[in-house]
Amino acid sequence: MKKLLVTALALSVASTAFAQARGREEKKQEEKPTKTETRSREETKQRDDRNDRRDDRDRRDSGGLRDIIILTNPIPRWPDSRWPRQDYDRLHVPRLTFVRDGVGLCTTGEAGQEPLVLRRNITLGAQSPARAPRKGRLAYVAPVNNQLALFTIADNLTRSHQLTDPKWGDADLPTWSPDDNTIAFVSHRDGNDELYTVSAGGGRPQRLTNHPGRDTQPAWSPGGKWIVFVSDRGGKPALWRIPAQGGNPTALEACPPGIPSDPTFSPDGRFLVASFEEAPGKKHLWKVDLDAKEEPRRLTTEPGDYRHPTFRPDGGKLVMSVRTASGGYALALLDFSANGLQQLTPGTLSDHSPVWW
Numbered sequence: 001m002k003k004l005l006v007t008a009l010a011l012s013v014a015s016t017a018f019a020q021a022r023g024r025e026e027k028k029q030e031e032k033p034t035k036t037e038t039r040s041r042e043e044t045k046q047r048d049d050r051n052d053r054r055d056d057r058d059r060r061d062s063g064g065l066r067d068i069i070i071l072t073n074p075i076p077r078w079p080d081s082r083w084p085r086q087d088y089d090r091l092h093v094p095r096l097t098f099v100r101d102g103v104g105l106c107t108t109g110e111a112g113q114e115p116l117v118l119r120r121n122i123t124l125g126a127q128s129p130a131r132a133p134r135k136g137r138l139a140y141v142a143p144v145n146n147q148l149a150l151f152t153i154a155d156n157l158t159r160s161h162q163l164t165d166p167k168w169g170d171a172d173l174p175t176w177s178p179d180d181n182t183i184a185f186v187s188h189r190d191g192n193d194e195l196y197t198v199s200a201g202g203g204r205p206q207r208l209t210n211h212p213g214r215d216t217q218p219a220w221s222p223g224g225k226w227i228v229f230v231s232d233r234g235g236k237p238a239l240w241r242i243p244a245q246g247g248n249p250t251a252l253e254a255c256p257p258g259i260p261s262d263p264t265f266s267p268d269g270r271f272l273v274a275s276f277e278e279a280p281g282k283k284h285l286w287k288v289d290l291d292a293k294e295e296p297r298r299l300t301t302e303p304g305d306y307r308h309p310t311f312r313p314d315g316g317k318l319v320m321s322v323r324t325a326s327g328g329y330a331l332a333l334l335d336f337s338a339n340g341l342q343q344l345t346p347g348t349l350s351d352h353s354p355v356w357w
Contacts, residue, residue: 254292
């Protein structure tokens with residue numbers, strides 16, 4: 001009996017020791033990273049190394065320009081899934097995206113914060129940005145094989161999507177439909193500047209206008225019914241409109257004298273604002289009623305060269321580019337409630353084509 005008790009006790013001790021050893025081994029296995037986790041960590045480290053090398057290359061390539069366009073108190077470097085616009089989000093600062101010649105797309109706040117460069121390796125050479133009304137995407141054009149191609153990019157700026165193939169013709173000056181499904185743009189692919197539309201997901205562009213005159217600078221109305229554009233089909237440059245689904249264009253009647261450019265709609269679609277050249281180097285912004293129910297009204301009072309107007313989504317402010325004494329362009333903000341013009345960027349470099357994005 002005594003022998004049986006000793007044997008049972010020994011077996012119990014051995015079983016406990018075995019269970020403890022097995023538990024320790026299982027814990028080690030749990031703590032040991034899997035192959036997938038190891039690969040993910042290695043890829044993250046490689047991506048961070050690439051980003052560091054890219055940042056160093058950008059600093060060298062820009063000849064020190066990057067020091068001008070980064071915040072005075074730089075925030076930490078951001079990974080691919082996060083970028084500095086989120087810091088503007090946190091501060092509740094309305095954002096403006098614009099073109100800085102020789103740099104690409106930049107972003108700043110409407111209070112004149114120091115501009116930030118967006119993803120330089122993606123947006124270098126980008127022109128004519130256009131904001132999608134609903135989903136936060138941006139359309140722009142960039143050179144591909146010596147031709148301008150149309151691209152879109154999502155809000156996180158991780159990857160751009162090319163919509164048009166340069167071998168079938170160029171693309172420029174995009175504008176979005178209100179439902180974000182279609183983009184209208186200008187192309188010379190048939191030997192003359194005409195308006196085309198293409199699905200925002202890509203596909204074959206469809207021709208919208210067909211005339212020996214030049215049709216350019218489209219602007220899609222917020223209601224989706226009309227596309228306003230600049231054309232010389234009547235003998236001299238003027239504002240015209242065409243049904244967005246196609247049809248016969250008609251000239252807008254109540255327009256001020258001068259050569260129009262850069263039309264943009266108010267958020268409610270009741271009127272549009274365009275730049276009119278009254279004399280060489282003298283351009284003013286005018287408010288134009290689409291249905292000629294009101295007389296046009298000039299919005300800028302001081303002599304200058306005002307271009308590329310765009311409304312803040314709530315319609316309370318208008319941002320534009322204005323020529324400076326140094327010969328470049330700066331961003332300026334017109335507050336309708338304060339009736340004053342505020343310069344947002346210094347204008348030592350050429351900043352233009354702003355959008356609220």
